[in-house]
Amino acid sequence: MNHWVIVPIVLPATMAAILVLSMRHHPTLERVFSVATCAVLVAVCTGLMALAASGTIDVYELGNWPAPFGIVLVLDRLSALMIVLTAVLALAVLLYAIGSGWDQRGRHFHALFQFQLMGIFGAFLTGDAFNLFVFFEVLLIASYGLMIHGGGRRRLRAGVQYVVYNLLGSTLFLFALGTLYAVTGTLNMADLAERISAIPADDSALLRVGAILLLLVFAIKAALLPLHFWLPETYAEAPAPVAALFAVMTKVGAYAILRMYTLVFGPELGATSDMIGPLIMGAALVTLAVGMVGILGARRLGRLAAFAAIGSMGTLLIGLSVFTHQSTVAALYYTIHSSLAGALLFLVVDLVREQRGTAGDLQEPAPPMAQQGLLAALFFGAAIAVAGMPPLSGFVGKLLVLDAVRETTHVWVIWSTILVTSLVAMLGFAQAGSVVFWKTAPEPEDTPVLEDAAAEAVTAPQPPVLPVVATFGLLFTVVALSVLAGPVTGYLEATADQLYAPEGYIMAVIGQR
Secondary structure, eight states: OOGGGGHHHHHHHHHHHHHHHHSTTOHHHHHHHHHHHHHHHHHHHHHHHHHHTTTOOEEEEGGGOOTTTSOEEEEOHHHHHHHHHHHHHHHHHHHHHHHHTGGGSSSSHHHHHHHHHHHHHHHHHBOBHHHHHHHHHHHHHHHHHHHTTTOOHHHHHHHHHHHHHHHHHHHHHHHHHHHHHHHHSOOBHHHHHHHHHTSOGGGOHHHHHHHHHHHHHHHHHTTOTTSOTTHHHHHHHSOHHHHHHHHHHHHHHHHHHHHIIIIITOGGGSHIIIIIHHHHHHHHHHHHHHHHHHHHHOSBHHHHHHHHHHHHHHHHHHHHHTOSHHHHHHHHHHHHHHHHHHHHHHHHHHHHHHHHOSTTBSSSOOOOOTTHHHHHHHHHHHHHHHHTOTTSHHHHHHHHHHHHTTTSTTHHHHHHHHHHHHHHHHHHHHHHHHHHHTSOOOOOTTSOOOOSHHHHHHHSOOOOHHHHHHHHHHHHHHHHHHHTHHHHHHHHHHHHHHHTOTHHHHHHHHOOO
């Protein structure tokens, strides 16, 4: 067994405990060890991705108990891609939190952050459906603590709403797992795939119930309409670094859909093509429309970024719902893009709010900000990335999705929705940008006129350097994803090949029994 496979789970879990027990009264040590942990995670996950790129599927059996009796972690191309994406995003977000001082506005931020990473990595690496539920619960607990970090009545109310909806999802998850276990007697994903494929179609009614329940659970996690109600207020009120990290949390739901409905309920069973795919497609189109219209109607910058996250999930799930090789490549590329671009937008919004001093209100102009040109450039880059305009990766991702759905029945409806909502998003971002950066309010009459630039610099504090560097780092990753679209899609094509040939995964996990 390759013991490096478990490191992305054990390392943040261990560091979180150390931070709570030994460093909670030493902020500098907390920051140093937390950043060092994230840097090590980036290195380890990159190494695991290089290992998975060869096509090898590594299985880690905890306690040397073989599947399906023991707990297993599985590293393939898809899980390796997701953990690298999470590690890179986590490092940028953590640097922003430290530079902006968000980590010191409440207690135990770094410990909760590491527990959150443990849950995300575990969800991507687990090979067992029940342990997917366990890691979902770890995500819920840690994310609630991060959600209310810094306090405030509105943040607490949004956090309660977030917990209630996700607890509902957890309850449905248990019902779905109980249904699958009653039929198959196992919850190991590879073993489930074998046993379900052997069940006659006439006896699969209960399995279809389990498949629908699982879809509802993953739809809540992915903020798919009409189960998206928790996201707008939660993301709008969450601390900016937390909301930026949450950009990858909705992708856990999309990942679970892709994993379960290519491995366990494969396309050859008919469940995805006849039932699951059309349901996801219809909901994804509505999700995209509502998200982009929400950008146009947003009256606060935080809600604008939250609705952008909803719209991006709609585009992603449109590609995913077709369940073909080409559509899966498009969906995975858009997953990478939307995670990075969504996090970038949340961080830019926070920089603007900190300088503007009006909690991101878009209804009234505010006085000019310090380094307004720099912030305007960042906002412009994030806006064209999220809206899908050239030359950034959002444009490439949407082109891949449009090309992938050409052979579908309702291709013109899908194309029209994507193109029209892109235009709506552009209008929404242009409207917000004009209010923030162009329609500035005059200075109060009693404000003394400053004689030189030095005096102006004193009264208008400049943004800290580290948050700006971290934000530009995320913008650089979006640009790099555009430039390296060819090699990236090459890896994603190999990933799709592996997903639609699940025999290799099954053989690696349970062998020739």
